[in-house]
Amino acid sequence: MTDDDITTTGAMAPSRRTLIRGLTVGGVLAASGLKLTASAEAATTEGSLPASVDVVVVGGGLSGLVAARKLRAAGRSVLVLEARDRVGGRVLxxxxxxxxxxxxxxxxxxxxxxxxxxxxxxxxxxxxxxxxAGNNVYSSNGGAPQTFTGTVPPDLLALADAAILQTRINKMAAETPIDAPWTRKDAHNLDSVSVDTWLRQNSVLPQVRKLFLSYLQPTFGSDGLDVSMLFFLWYIAGAGNETHVGTFERSSDTANGAQxxxxxxxSQIVPLRLAAELGDAVALNAPVRKISQDSDAVTVVSDRGTVRARRVIVACPPPMVLGIDWAPQLPPRRQQLLQRMPMxxxxxxxxxxxxxxxxxxxxxxxxxxxxxxxxxxxxxxxxxxxxxxxxxxxxxxxxxxxxxxxxxxxxxxxxxxxxxxxxxxxxxxxxxxxxxxxxEPWTTGGPVAVQVPGAITAFGNTIRTPFQRVHWAGTETSTYWAGFMDGAVRAGERASREVLELL
Missing domain, CATH: 3.90.660.10 (Polyamine Oxidase; Chain A, domain 2)
Structure with missing residues (x-):
């Protein structure tokens, strides 16, 4: 991390030392009231790594820790290699x-x-x-704030236009296969346009497009110009579970919604407690530089040492996968997909x-x-x-x-x-x-990697396909709640099941 990653100002601002302490495993645990002994903390940050384990997990975010916990519970030896000096990934x-x-x-x-x-x-x-509790507030064009209830501000024309769009989005999302959006009959048409283009073509008022930015910017870190409409519909379809169809309202609302x-x-208390359970099976300050596969095993080279494993689960943001030296190299179609998934x-x-x-x-x-x-x-x-x-x-x-x-x-x-x-x-x-x-050098953006127009229909079916002995986790590989903590947990569970079936 750099000093600029977390910046605090004000009369009661903590010192830089306090900030750094707050980012370590022991520091956040202490601040949260969960004790971790000095020896346990040291075991995660320094010392030699095992020569071999059943499974190496690359990435100590929520998804990787969940996978490691499942593997450990099944009696397999596991090692989590995390580049940062803390666990949690995008949960901090x-x-x-x-x-x-x-x-x-x-x-x-x-x-x-x-x-x-x-x-x-x-x-x-x-x-x-x-x-x-209470009223929400809306300000348009820098004007005086207006109060409202619900999710849409009190502009009757905008309300009608937005309601029509939401109904249409929900219907289209419900028609999008959650595990294979590229199989939708009009997938190529939807994948060829951005969310921004679709909104311009299907909304009546410019004000409605502005309102949609209040959803798009925090959800994708984007205005929608680089987000495939098919990806967006799949994302909305995932705002549910096996018995509840995903909806725009559940994705965007506070009460009874995603917020x-x-x-x-x-939220970091969850990965911190997972790491405490795993103990010295979590190695911090261990960026993975190279992953080599042969007919017998996988060799993982990190800054903390080299480990052989029968299987590997990679659970880090898509741009970080491209930064690893692969031997043999990643399949070309998977490379093409990852190159089209910017943070x-x-x-x-x-x-x-x-x-x-x-x-x-x-x-x-x-x-x-x-x-x-x-x-x-x-x-x-x-x-x-x-x-x-x-x-x-x-x-x-x-x-x-x-x-x-x-x-x-x-x-x-x-x-x-x-x-x-x-x-x-x-x-x-x-x-x-x-x-x-x-x-954040080991994330490079947030909150999620999106798929640009054309990516899903051309390369999307490789998103969860194992690469020989390497399996994929991370929230972007989930079907439901991709981009959320729930998606990270689901992806870690799925990857661990894949590996356990093969060990």
């Missing part, structure tokens, strides 16, 4: 100066996300409901206040604006509301505008955006923190 806690925890990465869980909710229960990670709940100790551009900005002042005004903390740095925001306060926290997602073209400004300029713009929606009190936080996922 940040401890505020007063001791409360917010999420710098993936945070929300909701109905039909059965696998992450079940896993959380197994490891004792409690959830709480996202605060949604329904958060973890009391922050989005996204950062999360949190302003911390002595109390959640917007609640006393009857506001939920959820807001939408179609101008400025803050296009969509949430109440990100901890469960006990010991402080008030407003969260802004800055993604897509908004990241292009504000992500390259100085910290002082961006902080000012974000706080002004909050003030536009919730009042002048927002201009004076006691702390401000942000995390730019484009600056």
């Amino acid at each position: 806690n940040h401890t505020l100066s007063g001791g409360s925890v917010v999420e710098a990465g993936g945070a929300f869980v909701g109905p039909t996300q059965d696998r992450i909710l079940g896993l959380a229960k197994e490891v004792g990670a409690e959830t709480f409901k996202e605060y949604v 329904d709940s958060r973890f009391v100790l922050g 989005g551009a996204l950062m999360k900005c949190d302003a911390v206040y002595a109390k959640p002042f917007w609640r006393t005004k009857g506001l939920s903390g959820y807001g939408i604006a179609d101008t400025g740095a803050v296009r969509v925001c949430f109440d990100n306060s901890p469960a006990d509301a010991s402080v008030g926290v407003l969260l802004a997602f800055v993604g897509g073209s908004n990241w292009n505008t504000y992500g390259n400004q100085s910290l002082a300029e961006r902080r000012k713009a974000v706080l002004e955006g909050f003030a536009k929606l919730f009042g002048p009190e927002a201009l004076n936080p006691i702390e401000y923190t942000e995390h730019d996922w484009t600056r």
